[in-house]
Amino acid sequence: MRLRNKPWAQELIAAHPELITIAANSTPSTWQECFPSKQPLELEIGSGKGQFIMEKARQNPQHNFLALELQTAALAMILKKQVVAQLPNLQLLQANAQNLTELFAPQSVTKLYLNFSDPWPKTRHEKRRLVAPNFLKLYQQLLVPQGQLEFKTDNRGLFEYALCSLNNFPLHLEQVSxxxxxxxxxxxxxPTEYEDKFSQKGQPIYFLQASFPEI
Ligand SMILES: C[S@@+](CC[C@H](N)C(=O)[O-])C[C@H]1O[C@@H](n2cnc3c(N)ncnc32)[C@H](O)[C@@H]1O
Structure with missing residues (x-):
């Protein structure tokens, strides 16, 4: 998903360093510094316009949430809503998930969400899929022991790939729907924005929850 450029985005982001971190500029030594309370940290990778992570944060004030997103326009849309909502347990991070281990201390995240990740259907792009083994290796480092990963998609091919990739890594599949x-x-x-869109068209939503076995 490529969102149209928002002329107001850069200015809004620059005005709210208390709510958003740009990884290219600086990252805190611990994400817990960015929140008023030290609480379990949950991370969504590829938050899009943020419907899921904002509602998750609203419903779970006893956890901290971080929305990681590549695109400036998408982040600016989450930020616009967060400036009004002022959820104390939500922070935004502009970064590429490829750099996760530079951004997070080992075993600092309790739960990871991948919602409607880009499918990258061509075999030569396999390494870009957020459920490919190269990404699973990064997730294993940043998750706490028994930390969970949740994945939702409308894309049958990507879901089948995810089941094989996670099972072979191996992760333990706790729930599959x-x-x-x-x-x-x-x-x-x-639901996420993509989920609403696809389920309104009558498409089933595939879901899994998994955890890494303790080493
Ligand atoms: C198809 S959209 C889904 C958005 C949202 N999760 C939803 O379900 O409505 C995928 C999002 O993941 C982001 N994304 C893709 N690859 C990423 C990466 N390597 N690091 C961070 N974000 C990424 C894209 O910019 C895009 O906003």
Whole structure:
């Protein structure tokens, strides 16, 4: 997803260093410094316009949340809402997930969310898929022991790839649903913008929850 450039984005981002970190400029030695309370840290990679992470933070004030996103325009849209909402347990980070181990201390994240990640269907782009083994290696380093990873997508091919990639790594698959909205997990589900769009078209939403085995 490539969002149209927002002429106001850079100015808004520059005006709110208390809410957003640009990884290219600086990163804190610990993310907990950025929040008023030291609480378990949950990370969403590729937050888009932020519907999921904002609602997650609203419903879970006892956890801290970090929205990591590559695109300036997407981050600016989350920031615009966060300037109004002022959720104390939500921070934004502009970075590429490829650099995760430079951005996070080992075992500093309790839960990781990948929602409707770009599918990169061509085999030559496999390493860009956020569920490819090269990314799983990074997630293993930053997650606490028994930390969880959740993944949702509308894309059957990417979901099948994720199941194989996680199983082979290996991760332990704790929950798998081929139709999240029709399952008993639906009651607790917080939909993303993409999820709303695809489920309104009648497409099933695939979901998995997994954890790394203790070494
Ligand atoms: C298809 S959109 C999904 C947005 C949102 N999660 C949703 O479900 O509505 C994928 C998002 O992931 C971001 N993204 C893709 N690769 C990334 C990476 N390596 N690091 C950080 N963000 C990334 C894109 O910029 C885009 O906003």
């Amino acid at each position: 081929l139709d999240l909205h029709a399952s008993e997990l639906a009651a607790e589900n917080i």
